[in-house]
Amino acid sequence: MAQKSMRDAINDALHLEMARDPRVIVLGEDVSGGAGGSSGEREASGGIFGVTKGLLPKFGAGRVIDTPISESAIIGAAAGAALAGLRPVAELMFADFVGVSLDQIFNQMAKFRYMFGGKTGCPAVVRLAMGAGMNMGAQHSQTIYPLLASVPGLKVVIPSNAYDAKGLMLSALRDDDPVMFFEHKALYPRKGEVPDGDYTVPFGEAALVREGEHVTVVALARMVVFAEKAIDALAKDGISCDLIDPRTVSPLDADTILESVENTGRLVVVDESPPRCSLAADIAAIVASRGFRSLRAPIEIVTAPHTPVPFARELERAYVPSPQRIEQAIRKVMQE
Amino acid sequence: MTLTREALARAYRQMKTIREFEERLHLEIQTGEIPGFTHLYAGQEAVAVGVCATLGDRDYIVSTHRGHGHCIAKGCDVAGMMKEIYGRRDGLCKGKGGSMHIADVTKGMLGANAIVGGGPPIAVGAAIACKLRGDGTVSVAFGGDGSCNQGTVFEALNLAVVLQVPTIFVFENNGYSEHTGVDYAVGSKDIAGRARAFGMPAERCDGSDFHAVHAAMQRALEHARGGRGPAAIEAVTTRFYGHFEGDPQLYRARDEVRRQRESMDCLKRFRDSAAAHGLSASELDALDAAVLADIDAAVAGAKASPPPAEAELTTDVYSSY
Ligand SMILES: Cc1ncc(C[n+]2csc(CCOP(=O)(O)OP(=O)(O)O)c2C)c(N)n1
Ligand SMILES: [Mg+2]
Numbered sequence: 253m254a255q256k257s258m259r260d261a262i263n264d265a266l267h268l269e270m271a272r273d274p275r276v277i278v279l280g281e282d283v284s285g286g287a288g289g290s291s292g293e294r295e296a297s298g299g300i301f302g303v304t305k306g307l308l309p310k311f312g313a314g315r316v317i318d319t320p321i322s323e324s325a326i327i328g329a330a331a332g333a334a335l336a337g338l339r340p341v342a343e344l345m346f347a348d349f350v351g352v353s354l355d356q357i358f359n360q361m362a363k364f365r366y367m368f369g370g371k372t373g374c375p376a377v378v379r380l381a382m383g384a385g386m387n388m389g390a391q392h393s394q395t396i397y398p399l400l401a402s403v404p405g406l407k408v409v410i411p412s413n414a415y416d417a418k419g420l421m422l423s424a425l426r427d428d429d430p431v432m433f434f435e436h437k438a439l440y441p442r443k444g445e446v447p448d449g450d451y452t453v454p455f456g457e458a459a460l461v462r463e464g465e466h467v468t469v470v471a472l473a474r475m476v477v478f479a480e481k482a483i484d485a486l487a488k489d490g491i492s493c494d495l496i497d498p499r500t501v502s503p504l505d506a507d508t509i510l511e512s513v514e515n516t517g518r519l520v521v522v523d524e525s526p527p528r529c530s531l532a533a534d535i536a537a538i539v540a541s542r543g544f545r546s547l548r549a550p551i552e553i554v555t556a557p558h559t560p561v562p563f564a565r566e567l568e569r570a571y572v573p574s575p576q577r578i579e580q581a582i583r584k585v586m587q588e
Numbered sequence: 589m590t591l592t593r594e595a596l597a598r599a600y601r602q603m604k605t606i607r608e609f610e611e612r613l614h615l616e617i618q619t620g621e622i623p624g625f626t627h628l629y630a631g632q633e634a635v636a637v638g639v640c641a642t643l644g645d646r647d648y649i650v651s652t653h654r655g656h657g658h659c660i661a662k663g664c665d666v667a668g669m670m671k672e673i674y675g676r677r678d679g680l681c682k683g684k685g686g687s688m689h690i691a692d693v694t695k696g697m698l699g700a701n702a703i704v705g706g707g708p709p710i711a712v713g714a715a716i717a718c719k720l721r722g723d724g725t726v727s728v729a730f731g732g733d734g735s736c737n738q739g740t741v742f743e744a745l746n747l748a749v750v751l752q753v754p755t756i757f758v759f760e761n762n763g764y765s766e767h768t769g770v771d772y773a774v775g776s777k778d779i780a781g782r783a784r785a786f787g788m789p790a791e792r793c794d795g796s797d798f799h800a801v802h803a804a805m806q807r808a809l810e811h812a813r814g815g816r817g818p819a820a821i822e823a824v825t826t827r828f829y830g831h832f833e834g835d836p837q838l839y840r841a842r843d844e845v846r847r848q849r850e851s852m853d854c855l856k857r858f859r860d861s862a863a864a865h866g867l868s869a870s871e872l873d874a875l876d877a878a879v880l881a882d883i884d885a886a887v888a889g890a891k892a893s894p895p896p897a898e899a900e901l902t903t904d905v906y907s908s909y
Contacts, residue, residue, distance in 0.1 A: 281766065288769020289839030296839035297767040320737035320773040321704045321765055352703065352740070387623030387675065389686045391702035559905045563686030564675030565623050566895040 256446040258439045261414035262303050262379075265421035266341065268450055270311050273339060276425060279317040280326055280343030280379075284308035287318045300345055301381055301440055323353035327378060331361040331430075334376040339425060346392050347380035347434060350400070361430040362405035373428040377421075383436040383474060383524060384561045384572050393561035393568075395473070395524045398531055400432045401502045407431045407455060408502040412476035414444035416499055419453030427455070436473040456503035460512075464492030467582050468512040470535055471497060471522040475554075475573060479522055482578035491586060501531050509535065510543045517548035518585040522578055527555040549588030552581040591641070591802070593866050599641050599798060600858055600872060603633040604879045605666060606657040607855060610829075612883050613656075613673065617833045621891070623675045626687045629657035631796075631828035634854035635760050636661035638801025639728055639821075642809055648696045648714040648727040650707035653688045654827075655700030658730050663695045670886040676893035683896040684904065704765075705738025707731060708757065712744050715753035715818075726754040726812050734765020736779050745786040745818070754812035756805070757783055757820040760795060762827045767839045783820030795823030796852040799861070826852050 256264065270276045283304040285297020294313075298305030308316040319326050323344060330342035344350060350357065361374040384393040401408045407429050411417035417435070424431040461476060462469075462483055471479040476497045483493045494512040498504055513519050519539050523532035532553035539551060554573045562568055591599070610630035616622055629636070632654075640649065640661035651658040659669055664680060672679030673687045680690055691699035698714060701707045711729035718725040735741055736759055748755045759779045763770050771777050783790040789811055793804040801823055808819035826848045830837045837845075859872060 282768055285767035286839045288772025289764070289767065290769070290841040290844050291839055292841075293838045300766070318768055318772070320768075320775075321734045322737050322739065324739050349703070352705070352738070386625075387686065389624060389688050389702060390684075391688070391706075557902050559902055562684045562896075562901060563624060563681075563689070564683035564896050566675075566898065567684065567901050568623075570898045570901045 253445040253447055255443045256414050257441050257443050258411070258414040258417045258435070259301060259303055259441065261418040261446045262421050262435065263305055264446065265418045265425070266304065266307060267310070269422060269425040270307065270315065273425070275337065275339040276341065277315045277317065277333065277338055278304055278307055278341045278343065279319055279330065281319055281321055281345055283343050284313070284316050284318050299343060301437070303379070303435070304343065323349050324356055327353040327356035328360065330376040330378065331356055331364070331374055334361070334374045335364065335372060339375050341377045341379060341425070343379045345381060347382035347396055348391050348394050350380065350396055357400065357406070358403045362403050365429065366405060374430045375428045377424045377431045377433055379433050379435060381437050382434050383438055384568055385438045385474070387563060387565055387568055389563045390560040397432070397434050397501060398525050398529055398534070401531065402529070405430065406502060407500065408434070409455070409500045410434045410473050411499060412439065412473050412497050414442065414446050416453050416459065418446055419451050420499060422450065423452045423455055426452070434473065438474050453499065455500045456505050457499070458505035458508040459497045459499055460494060460508070461497050462493060462495035464494050466491050466516055467493045467518040467520060467585055468509065468516045469493045469495045469520045469522065469578070469582065470509055471495065472501065472531060473524065475522040475524055478573065478575045479578050481575035482582060485575070485579055486582060491582065493582065506538050506542070509539060513539055513543045514546045517546055518588070519547070519551045520554060520578065520581045520585060521551070522554045522573055524556055524572060526558045527553060528558055530555055549585040552585050554578050554581045595641065596865050596867060597871065597875065599637050600867070601875045601879060602637045602661055603798065603855055603858065604876055605882065606633045606636065606660045608879050608883045609656060609660065609666065612887060614829060614833065616887060622673060624686050625832045625834070626673065627654040627832050628827070628829045629654050631848070631852070632760055632762060632825045633657055634798040634801050635758065635795045635823045635825055638798045639758055639805050641802055642805045643696070643726070643728065645694070645696050646723065646725045648698050648711065648718070648725070649730060650698045650711045650714070650727070651700040651730050652707060652732060652735065653700065653702050653704070654732065655688065655690055659690050659692070659697055659700065662697045664690065664692045664697055666882060667886045667889050670890040671893045674890040674893065675895065676890055677896045678893050682900060684900070705731070705735050705740040708741045708744035709747070711755050712748045712751070712753060715748065715755040716751065719753050724813050726756060726809065728756045728758055730758050730760065732765060733759060733761040733763070733770040733779060734773060735759070736782060737773055745783060745788070748818035749787040752815070752817035755818040756808045756812060757818065759783070759820065759822045760825055761822055762825050764831065764839070766831045769839070780820060780822040788818045788820055790820035790822065792822045792824065795825030796854045796857060798854055798858050
């Protein structure tokens with residue numbers, strides 16, 4: 253099997269589905285790049301993160317659409333195209349720009365199916381690059397998925413590795429509802445085994461990344477990588493963990509988490525977002541209410557602090573939950 | 589109003605400071621010491637300085653992701669800016685903001701902004717305050733050619749007209765938004781015309797000519813200070829580097845920047861007409877030397893400055909909590 257970066261894995265999925273389904277279009281700022289430039293190079297960019305490379309030469313400017321800087325119109329146009337029978341993929345570039353386009357996401361595409369009595373859906377995919385770790389500052393580093401996961405009508409996908417990213421993207425492109433597809437910027441270059449052909453990873457099915465007996469650790473996106481490090485470090489002390497990657501947080505596979513907690517009796521949830529109204533808080537609440545009797549220790553959550561994302565290297569490093577903090581949290585629940 | 593010799597020398601020095609600040613950053617970024625990503629303003633100096641030379645500390649500006657030039661032109665401390673860009677404790681924003689969020693409210697500098705189109709509505713709000721104070725102050729909203737396609741900018745243009753507030757919208761047309769050309773992204777291909785359609789006077793000027801920008805700004809100010817509402821300027825300019833540092837610029841013709849450095853360099857053009865304004869080449873050479881010394885000191889100061897303490901992570905989120 254080929255080793256591919258998460259960037260290339262998502263690119264693979266877009267290529268496959270655009271070839272298979274003529275209704276799929278891609279739109280966003282510089283998804284191709286080069287329009288109106290003086291060099292005449294028509295694919296000067298392929299997306300700021302390189303995820304949409306090669307699409308324009310293959311599928312043409314009719315289906316691979318460079319837009320002006322107009323996020324409300326980009327998302328709104330995706331919503332409208334979806335209502336009119338296309339399957340658009342809108343690239344929002346940095347997830348933070350959701351602020352500019354929020355109405356089209358949460359008042360428009362999220363609610364069509366319900367408001368229109370189930371008579372139509374809005375099969376659009378919005379791609380959002382998220383996450384801290386690159387010193388991009390307060391307006392280019394957030395993990396704002398809790399905001400969108402709280403909106404009924406949106407599906408929210410958060411891959412942690414290349415294999416899942418491709419399979420989840422193919423599911424997203426074939427899904428009949430609006431899908432918010434969060435890509436952690438620090439994971440783009442990380443490689444993993446990715447089959448060349450067509451395969452899907454279903455929504456609402458968590459992955460059991462590690463199996464163990466003492467603690468259930470739930471983590472998302474880059475935090476899965478950090479949690480693996482923490483769990484490896486604990487093995488020498490005879491502590492073993494279930495590591496669960498929900499992969500989609502709306503829908504959320506709560507059953508897999510609850511079953512694991514039934515066995516371990518201990519839960520640590522790791523989330524790069526600030527703690528209030530986070531996925532960590534949400535998952536902790538679900539386990540506290542539905543799995544209360546399984547718990548042998550108070551639930552620990554490991555999150556960013558309740559602050560914007562700072563710029564300076566030292567501060568940003570302190571902001572992002574670290575493998576060490578995850579390790580400490582696991583040790584703490586083990587003390588009970 | 590013609591500028592005094594002293595004012596012209598100050599303007600030259602500021603433009604040169606911006607240029608050397610950016611040229612130096614271009615080199616320093618390659619050492620890996622500077623965090624994040626940086627958008628250089630080199631090539632556009634005459635716009636920031638031509639505009640801000642007409643303003644005082646009580647006038648406001650809002651800036652963009654490409655904000656270093658606006659900050660320097662509005663009087664922000666160059667050493668403090670450099671420390672901020674290096675993410676150091678004594679930076680203008682304690683290392684919490686970085687290149688894209690430099691601000692100094694005491695200088696009327698209401699912030700660089702990493703959200704394209706984030707600034708203009710804020711400038712309109714500042715202009716409401718100016719109008720209520722009734723002291724003749726104004727706000728300036730800097731934005732790129734790409735920003736004029738953002739809905740927030742349309743709303744700000746209209747609101748400023750409706751409220752008849754003294755905001756000057758300055759669109760710096762450097763030909764590109766990221767990797768896309770202005771003629772593709774701006775449907776009408778006429779940014780000044782777009783502003784005019786909202787009901788304000790707007791003119792296009794040569795953004796590599798300090799005197800042209802300054803004169804356009806004088807006219808805009810006369811209009812706004814006269815209580816007749818907002819005005820707009822489209823300054824045609826260029827950037828000498830990529831969109832951000834590290835941009836391979838595949839969308840640009842190979843020799844475009846070289847040609848523009850010949851024909852559109854605001855410092856060269858200023859020097860060409862300096863004698864006519866009573867400034868000698870040797871005076872300007874002396875300013876150049878002083879600027880280089882300032883930049884050397886700023887970089888050395890930034891490198892020697894300590895990082896922020898970890899406890900700073902959770903301060904400054906609220907005034908009280
Ligand atoms: C809301 C938003 N959308 C997109 C971006 C990404 N982005 C940063 S700068 C830029 C281009 C801006 O072009 P222009 O306004 O012409 O300014 P210039 O970079 O040329 O100075 C884009 C698309 C952003 N920062 N904010
Ligand atoms: Mg531009």
